[in-house]
Amino acid sequence: MNKRQQSAKETKRKLITAGLELMKEQGFDAINVEDITRKARVAKGTFYTYFKRKEDIVLDISRVPFSEIREEMEKMKELEIIEKLSYYFHRFMECVESCGINVCRQWTRDVLDPNKVPDNKDGQKWSYDFGMLKEILNNAIEKGELKKETPVELLTHILISQLYGMMTCWCMSDGKFEPLEWTKKFCNAQLNLIFSPYIKKERIKLWNTEN
Numbered sequence: 001m002n003k004r005q006q007s008a009k010e011t012k013r014k015l016i017t018a019g020l021e022l023m024k025e026q027g028f029d030a031i032n033v034e035d036i037t038r039k040a041r042v043a044k045g046t047f048y049t050y051f052k053r054k055e056d057i058v059l060d061i062s063r064v065p066f067s068e069i070r071e072e073m074e075k076m077k078e079l080e081i082i083e084k085l086s087y088y089f090h091r092f093m094e095c096v097e098s099c100g101i102n103v104c105r106q107w108t109r110d111v112l113d114p115n116k117v118p119d120n121k122d123g124q125k126w127s128y129d130f131g132m133l134k135e136i137l138n139n140a141i142e143k144g145e146l147k148k149e150t151p152v153e154l155l156t157h158i159l160i161s162q163l164y165g166m167m168t169c170w171c172m173s174d175g176k177f178e179p180l181e182w183t184k185k186f187c188n189a190q191l192n193l194i195f196s197p198y199i200k201k202e203r204i205k206l207w208n209t210e211n
Contacts, residue, residue, distance in 0.1 A: 012050045014040040016064070019057035024100035028058070058106050062125050065095040070132060081140040082195060086187040088136065089163065092129075093179040096167055105171045111164065126160075133159050150198040158194065162186055 018040035022031045033054055037044045051057060069091045076084060096104055111126045134156045140146040166186075169177040 008049075011040075011042060011046060014042065015047060015050060016057055016060050019054065020061055020099065020103065023058075023102050023106070025102075027102045028054075028106040055106075055110075058103065058110065059124065061099060061103060062107055063128070065099070066092070066128065066132075069095065073132075073136065081136075081145045081199065082191050084136060084140075085159070085191055085195075088133070089183045089187055090180070092163055093166065093183045096170070097179055101170060101175050104167055108164075108168055108171055126164075129163065130156060130160050144200065146195070146198050147200060155194065155198075162190075 015036060019031075019036045022035055022039060031054070033047050034044055036054065036057070037047050051060075069088065072091065073084065073088060076087065079087065096107075107125055134152060137146065137150065137152045137155060141148060141150055141152070166177070166179045166182055169182075170179050
C-alpha cells in the first residue's frame with residue numbers, strides 16, 4: 001500500500017469513527033454529513049469521495065467488527081460446535097453493545113426495511129450474518145461433528161432470530177434488556193438442546209468427557 005492509499009484509508013477511518021461517535025451520542029437522525037466531517041476534521045466534500053450518504057457509514061460500521069469475528073472464527077478449528085456458536089454469539093453481541101444502542105436501532109431499521117437504504121436493498125447485514133452462521137454449521141458437518149442430515153437452513157434461521165431478537169429487545173427496552181447477559185443465558189440453556197439431535201454420538205461422548 002503506497003502513501004496515497006494509506007492516507008485515503010486513514011481518512012475513511014476518521015469519517016467512520018466520527019460517525020460512530022456522533023451516532024452513539026446523539027442518534028442517527030440527529031446528525032448530518034457536515035457534523036461528521038467537522039468532527040473528523042476533514043472538508044465536507046471529502047465525505048462524498050468515500051460515501052454517497054450518511055447511511056453508508058452505518059453499513060461500514062456493521063461490516064468491520066463482524067468481519068473481525070469471521071477472522072477469529074477461522075482460527076478456531078479445534079473448538080466443538082457448541083463452543084464455537086457460544087463464542088460467536090458472545091462476540092456478535094459484544095460488537096452490538098460496543099457500537100451503542102443508537103447504531104443498533106439504525107441496523108434494525110435497515111434490516112427490517114433494507115429498501116430504504118439503496119446500497120442495502122438486498123439486506124446486506126442480514127445476509128452477511130445469516131451466511132456466517134450457515135458457514136459455521138456447514139463446517140461442522142464437514143468436520144464430522146454434525147450429522148449430514150442436519151437441517152442447516154432451519155437451524156440458521158432459529159439462531160439468527162435469537163440474535164436479532166436480542167438486538168430488537170435492547171432497542172425496544174431503551175437499554176434495560178442486557179444483550180450480553182441474555183446471550184450467555186441463551187447459550188447455556190438452549191444450544192445443547194437445539195443441537196443434541198444432530199451431534200454425532202461419538203462427539204457427544206467426547207464433549208461430555210471434556211466438560
